[in-house]
Amino acid sequence: MAQSSDHRSPGTSQNTSLSTRLSATLYRRPLLALALLLGPPLLWLGLVYLGSLLALLVQGFFYIDDYTGQVVRKLSLRSYAQLLQPANLDIFLRTSAMALAVTLAAAMLAFPLAYYMARYAPGRVRGLLYLGVILPLWSSYIVRVYSWKLILAKEGIISWVVSHVGAGGLLERILALPLIGGPSLSFSALGMFLVFLYIWLPYMVLPIQAALERVPRSLLEASADLGARPSRTFRSVVLPLAFPGVVAGSIFTFSLTLGDFIIPGTIGNSSLFIGQAVLRQQGTAGNVPLAAAMTVVPMLIMAVYLWGARRLGAFDAL
Amino acid sequence: MTRPSTSAVRLDDVSRHFGKVRAVDGVTLDIQDGEFFSMLGPSGSGKTTCLRLIAGFDRPSSGRIELHGRDMTNLPPYERDVNTVFQDYALFPHLTVAENVGYGLMIRRVESTERRRRVREALELVRLPEMGERRPVELSGGQRQRVALARALVNRPRVLLLDEPLGALDLKLRQQMQVELKAIQQQVGITFVFVTHDQEEALTMSDRLAVFNLGRIEQIGPPAEVYEQPKTAFVAGFVGISNLLNGEAARKITGADAGFAVRPEKIRITAPSTAAAAGECVADGNVREVIYLGVSTRYVVELGGALQGTDLAVVEQNSGSPASGPQPVRGTAVRLLWNQAYNRPMAGG
Numbered sequence: 001m002a003q004s005s006d007h008r009s010p011g012t013s014q015n016t017s018l019s020t021r022l023s024a025t026l027y028r029r030p031l032l033a034l035a036l037l038l039g040p041p042l043l044w045l046g047l048v049y050l051g052s053l054l055a056l057l058v059q060g061f062f063y064i065d066d067y068t069g070q071v072v073r074k075l076s077l078r079s080y081a082q083l084l085q086p087a088n089l090d091i092f093l094r095t096s097a098m099a100l101a102v103t104l105a106a107a108m109l110a111f112p113l114a115y116y117m118a119r120y121a122p123g124r125v126r127g128l129l130y131l132g133v134i135l136p137l138w139s140s141y142i143v144r145v146y147s148w149k150l151i152l153a154k155e156g157i158i159s160w161v162v163s164h165v166g167a168g169g170l171l172e173r174i175l176a177l178p179l180i181g182g183p184s185l186s187f188s189a190l191g192m193f194l195v196f197l198y199i200w201l202p203y204m205v206l207p208i209q210a211a212l213e214r215v216p217r218s219l220l221e222a223s224a225d226l227g228a229r230p231s232r233t234f235r236s237v238v239l240p241l242a243f244p245g246v247v248a249g250s251i252f253t254f255s256l257t258l259g260d261f262i263i264p265g266t267i268g269n270s271s272l273f274i275g276q277a278v279l280r281q282q283g284t285a286g287n288v289p290l291a292a293a294m295t296v297v298p299m300l301i302m303a304v305y306l307w308g309a310r311r312l313g314a315f316d317a318l
Numbered sequence: 319m320t321r322p323s324t325s326a327v328r329l330d331d332v333s334r335h336f337g338k339v340r341a342v343d344g345v346t347l348d349i350q351d352g353e354f355f356s357m358l359g360p361s362g363s364g365k366t367t368c369l370r371l372i373a374g375f376d377r378p379s380s381g382r383i384e385l386h387g388r389d390m391t392n393l394p395p396y397e398r399d400v401n402t403v404f405q406d407y408a409l410f411p412h413l414t415v416a417e418n419v420g421y422g423l424m425i426r427r428v429e430s431t432e433r434r435r436r437v438r439e440a441l442e443l444v445r446l447p448e449m450g451e452r453r454p455v456e457l458s459g460g461q462r463q464r465v466a467l468a469r470a471l472v473n474r475p476r477v478l479l480l481d482e483p484l485g486a487l488d489l490k491l492r493q494q495m496q497v498e499l500k501a502i503q504q505q506v507g508i509t510f511v512f513v514t515h516d517q518e519e520a521l522t523m524s525d526r527l528a529v530f531n532l533g534r535i536e537q538i539g540p541p542a543e544v545y546e547q548p549k550t551a552f553v554a555g556f557v558g559i560s561n562l563l564n565g566e567a568a569r570k571i572t573g574a575d576a577g578f579a580v581r582p583e584k585i586r587i588t589a590p591s592t593a594a595a596a597g598e599c600v601a602d603g604n605v606r607e608v609i610y611l612g613v614s615t616r617y618v619v620e621l622g623g624a625l626q627g628t629d630l631a632v633v634e635q636n637s638g639s640p641a642s643g644p645q646p647v648r649g650t651a652v653r654l655l656w657n658q659a660y661n662r663p664m665a666g667g
Contacts (some may be wrong), residue, residue: 218408221375224395225402226473236421240412271634 044282059292071289079289083297088277089130092297095274098189099257099301102196103204103250105283109197110204110249111242117205118212133202141199148195152267159185182269192267196257203252211245212238247309258298274298324349326477326509327372333380333533334367341367342378343533344361349511351386351476352504356512356520359530360556364588366405368530369479372511374398386476390449400477401470405485407462409454414449415441415465422473436511441465443502451536467502477509482601484519496523517557521545526650549646551664554579559631562664567621567628571599578661582633586624587617587646590652599661601625605646617646619654630654 027034062071063078082088117129135145154174161170175181175188182188217237222231261275272280274297281289327349334342342364349355357365370376374395383391390398400605402423409418416437417424423433441447444464454462470478481498484492500523503510514520518601520527521541528538529552537549548554551562563576572578581601596601603621606629617632632654646652 112455198504216406218404218406219410221373222402222404222408222410223421224372225374225400226469227425228421229394229396232425290426 033317047306056295058291059289060296062289064287064289069286079287079293080289080296083293086103088294089275090299091272091277091282094271095258095298098193098196098273101193102257103253106201106253107208107246108227110208110248111246112144114212115238116207117209118215119217133205134197138203143194144199145262148191148198149266150185152191152194154184154271156186172225185271186267189271191266195263195267198259199254199263200256202245203256204249207248207252208242208245211242211248214242218250233267243312244289250309251302251306255298255302258301268286322609324351326353326385327355327511328382328384330370330379330382330384331373332368332383333362334371335377335379340533342639343357344537345381345533347528347535347538349477349509350486350526351509352507354423354500354510354512354523354525356514356527357530358473358514358517358520358527359483360515364533365515365530365531366481367533367604368404369481369511369513373402373479374542383413392561398410399475400479401473401475402479402481403463403466403470403483407454407466407483409462409465409469411454413453413468414450415446415452415454415457418454419450419469419472420519421469422426427471436472437468443471443505444468444498459486460495463487463495469566471506472501474506475508476495477511480510481512482515484514484516488656493517499523501619505630529557531556547580548662551577551579554662554664559633561630563628567625569622571601571660572661575666579664580656580660580662581614583614584660585632585654587619587634588630588653588654588655589666592655594655597658598655599658601630601651603630603654605648605650605652608646608648615645619652 028035058077059079061075062073063076064070065072083092113129113133117126121129153159153160158170159168162168171185174190175184180188180190180193182191185191185194219237219241220233224230225238230238259275260278261273264273264276273292276292278294281287281294323473325348328348329345329347332342332345333340345368347363348376357368359365360381365374372377372385374390374393374397377392380586382389383390385398385400405511410421413421416434419440420433420437423436437450438447439452444467446461446464446468449457449465450459454465457465463486466483479500484495487495489501494518499510499512512520513525521544524541526538526540527544529536529544531552537544539547539567545557546554548557548560552561554562559582561582562577563571565598568577569575590602601619602618602623606620607616608618609618611633613636614633619630619632619633621628621630
C-alpha cells in the first residue's frame with residue numbers, strides 16, 4: 001500500500017501541473033476552448049449529417065435509364081418529375097393525412113395529461129405518471145409494433161372484448177368504412193392510426209409538460225384577478241404559453257409518422273406510405289434517384305409545417 | 319380629511335390551515351375605505367396568505383371575508399372587485415406592455431377606443447407612456463413593477479392588493495417607488511392593502527398597519543402608535559429595535575416586577591457620575607461595541623454590578639454639537655439615563 005502510494009505521488013504531481021497549465025491556457029484563450037468544445041459536434045453536423053443530406057439531394061437530380069436500369073449521373077429533373085405521378089401523389093397525401101391525424105389525436109390526448117402532471121399531480125403521482133409515459137420507450141420498438149399486431153388481430157384481445165360486450169357489430173361496421181377500414185383492425189388504416197398514436201404519444205406528452213411547467217402559477221392567478229374565468233385564462237394565457245411545447249411535440253409525431261415504414265408494413269394493408277415507397281425504390285426497384293427524390297418530400301412538408309406554425313405565432317413566447 | 323368611515327375589507331375570525339400548519343389563525347380586521355393599510359410581518363407570519371384570501375386565490379378554512387359589506391368568502395377571484403400587484407409582477411410574457419395593461423379591460427369587453435385611452439392614461443400615471451409596444455422582458459425591474467401597477471389600476475378596482483411589490487428593487491428605486499406609490503394612492507383615492515416584511519416601508523407609507531406573527535395579528539394601529547406603544551414583545555422587537563427587560567433586570571431598574579421595553583434612541587449616554595433627574599431610570603455599564611451608522615451611532619452597553627449579563631442598545635444622533643461631549647469608545651464606563659415614561663410595559667414580561 002505504502003509503496004504504491006509512493007509510486008503514484010510523483011506522477012500525480014506531474015499530472016496536476018500539466019492539467020493546471022492546460023486549464024490556465026484554456027482560461028487565457030477562450031476561443032481555443034470554444035473551438036475544442038464545438039469542433040467535434042460541428043464536424044459531425046457538417047460532414048456526416050449535412051453532407052449526407054446534400055448527397056441525398058444531389059442523388060435526386062440523377063435518373064435511371066429505363067432500358068439499362070443503370071443510374072445516369074447527369075443533372076436532370078426527371079426523378080423529381082416522377083414524384084408528380086398520381087400513384088406517388090396518392091402516397092404523399094395518404095402519409096400526410098395519417099401524420100396529421102396522429103398529431104392532432106396525440107395533442108388532444110397528451111394535453112390534459114401533461115396539464116395534470118405539470119400543475120396538479122403531487123410528487124409521487126407525478127413520478128408514476130412520468131414512468132408510465134416513458135416506460136414503453138424502454139422496450140424495443142419492433143417488439144411493441146408486433147405486440148400490437150396481435151392485439152389488433154381478428155383473434156386478438158380487442159375483437160374478443162368487443163364481441164363479449166356485444167359490440168362486435170359496431171366494430172364490423174367501422175371496419176366496413178372506406179379509407180379507414182379493412183378485413184380486421186390489424187390490416188386497416190384505423191389500426192395503423194392506433195399504433196402510431198401509441199408509439200409516438202410520449203414524444204407529445206413530454207414537451208407539452210415541460211412547457212406547462214414553465215408557466216408560473218402567478219400568471220394564472222393574475223388572469224383570474226383581472227376578471228378572466230378559467231376557460232378564458234386557458235385560451236388567453238395557458239394555451240399561448242404552452243403552444244411552443246405543442247409545436248415541439250407535433251414536430252416529433254408528425255415527422256416520425258411521415259418517415260416510418262415499419263408500422264405501415266406491419267399493420268397496414270397494401271397501400272404504401274412514403275417510408276415504404278422509399279424502401280422499395282432503393283431496394284427491390286434499385287431506383288436510388290427516385291428514392292432520394294421521395295425523401296425530399298417529407299422535408300418539404302415539414303418546412304411548410306414549421307413555416308405555418310411560425311405564422312401562427314408558435315415561437316413568439318420563446 | 320374626514321371621510322365617511324365605511325369598511326372596504328373586513329375579515330371576521332378568518333383562519334387558513336394547511337394540514338397542521340395554521341398559516342392564518344383567527345384574524346379579524348377592518349380596513350377603511352381609502353386607507354393605505356399595511357400588513358407587516360416576517361416571512362411565514364401569514365400576511366401573504368391573508369392577502370391571497372382577500373384576492374380569492376385561496377379560501378379560508380373558517381371565518382368570513384367581506385368587501386364593501388358584501389360576503390366574498392366563497393367567490394372566485396374573477397368575481398371580486400379587487401386587483402393585485404404580484405410579488406413577481408406576473409406580467410404575461412407573450413403580450414406587449416399595452417396588451418398586459420389592457421388585459422382586464424379586454425376581458426370585461428371595454429370597447430377598443432375607450433380601452434386604448436385608458437391604457438394610455440394608466441401608463442402615463444406610472445410614467446411609462448412610451449413603453450406600450452415593448453414586451454415585459456425588455457423592461458427593467460422597476461419598469462415591470464410600474465406596468466404591474468398600471469395593469470391593476472386601469473380596472474379602477476375599489477381595493478388594490480400589493481404583495482411585497484417593492485421587494486425585488488434596489489434601495490434607491492425602492493425609496494423612490496415608496497413615494498410614488500403613496501402619491502398614486504392619494505391621487506386615485508382607492509384602498510391599498512400593502513404586504514411587506516420591511517418595517518420601515520410599513521411605517522413610512524401606511525395610514526394604519528397590522529403586525530403579523532405566527533398567523534395572528536399582534537397589533538393594529540397608526541405607525542406612530544405601533545412604534546411608540548408596542549403592545550407585545552414581538553412588536554417591540556420587530557418594528558424598530560427595542561431593549562426588552564424582564565424579571566430580575568426589570569426589578570433592579572424600576573423596582574417593579576413588570577417587564578418592559580425601551581427604544582434605543584430614548585436612552586442617553588452620560589458620564590458615570592451624572593445625577594439622574596426625577597423620574598429617570600439609571601443603569602451603569604461599559605461600552606462593548608460602537609457601530610457607526612452615518613447619521614447616528616449605535617452602542618451596545620454591557621451593564622455591570624447587579625445587572626451583569628444584560629446588554630442595552632443605545633442610539634445617538636451624530637449631531638456633532640459640543641454639548642454631546644467626546645464620543646465614548648469601546649471599554650468606556652458610562653451611565654445610561656432615560657425617562658421612565660418611555661418604558662413600555664410588556665405582557666408576559
